[in-house]
Amino acid sequence: MTTLLALDIGGTKVGWGIVEAGDTYEVTERGSIPTDAMRGGEDVAARVCQLASSVAASHPRVTGVAVASAGVVDPAAGAIVSATGTMPGWGGTPLGAMLAEATGLNVRVLNDVHAHGLGEATLGAGRPYRSVLSIAVGTGIGGAFVEDGRVAFGARGIAGHVGHIHHHFAPDMTCSCGRKGHIESFCSGSGITAWYGSLRGESDPAVDGGRALQELADGGNALAASCFARSAYALGEATASLVNCTDPAAVILSGSMTRSGDIWWDALREGFAASAMTPVADTPILVGSLGGDAPLLGAVSFFLHA
Ligand SMILES: [Zn+2]
Structure with a gap:
């Protein structure tokens, strides 16, 4: 049995967990502090170090620190290469x-x-499978291709930027990366809300987030329902394109958008079926099973097996 401190550093909060890793992995204790990202990368790093040293000191069985962090990471050096504007100054840490x-x-x-x-x-959900394409659809869209327990990082740590695939449904939506028409700009939680906002007429009420848009769609607003259906269809087509290229044994979807209900899931499966080549058309599409513990447990897996 190995005991590790796992950290999950995101734009909003820094989660931590004590993970007991043996035949099974278990998070036995957890907590979090606000990231306060706008105080700058140096400040965030100092508080993360303080947190880690105090938690490690009070848990003498901890023998290592396994970290999952926002930003482009060089996993060999353990350094943050770059980060988006949501974490100013985090790149270079x-x-x-x-x-x-x-x-x-x-x-x-x-x-x-x-x-x-x-x-x-x-x-998690991918345990029975040798290779998995994981796609997280929340505020943004990201992913990872994992084969034999190893992540494909790419030459620059960029591999898995699933959100930055172009789709013709929304060619004028500007993506977080600055390009136009990428699926993140209209299929993510923030994207679908922005897309609805760009299309709405006088009779369509303004909404302030994905949940409000969902309520509007469920209440019969045709534009809101169409945004869910069309964005999910596009995501399904993009997923099929990736499956055609990488042939994973299973696809795992997770994140807040996967709780969008039947309109979303039906359209996603329809889009996938429309674009998947015949040999991969029956690739299982599963829902993630680990929730917020997934990055903590993945960091521990990387620590122990990389
Ligand atoms: Zn993009």
Whole structure:
């Protein structure tokens, strides 16, 4: 049995968990602090180091720190290569080295979406499968291709940016990456709301988020329902394109958008069926089973097996 401190550093909060890893993995204790990302990368790193050293000091059985972090990560160096505007100054942080110095423990760092996919693939819904394409559809859209318990990181740590695939349904929507028509710009939780906002007429009420849009769709608003159906169909087609290229044994979808109900799921499966080549058309499409623990458990899996 190995006991590790796992950290999940996101734009809103920094989650931590004590993970007992043996034949099974279990999060035995957990907590979080606000990221306060706008205070800048240096400030965030200092508070993460403080958190890690105090939790490790009060848990003497902890023998290492497994980290899942927002931003593009160099998993070999444990450093944050770059980050988006939601975490200003986070890019360039030598996080692994800083945490090793603060705690005196071994540290491994990987990107949070990669960690999420690795967790689901090896310890969650993907356990029965040798290879998994994991797609997280929440505020943004990200993913990971995992084969034999290893994440495909790519040459620059960028692999798995599923949200940045173009689709013709919304060619004028601007993506978080600055390009136009990427699926994240109209299929993610924030994207679908923005898409609805760009299309709505005088009779369509303004909404302030995915949940409000869902209520509108369920209440019979035709435009809201069509945004859910068309964005899910596009995501299904994009998923099929990826499956055609990578041939995973299973696809795992997770994140807030997967709780969107039948309109969304039916359209997603329809889009997938329309674009999947015959040999991969019956690839199982599963729902993630680990919830918020997926990045913590994936980070631990990476720490122990990388
Ligand atoms: Zn993009």
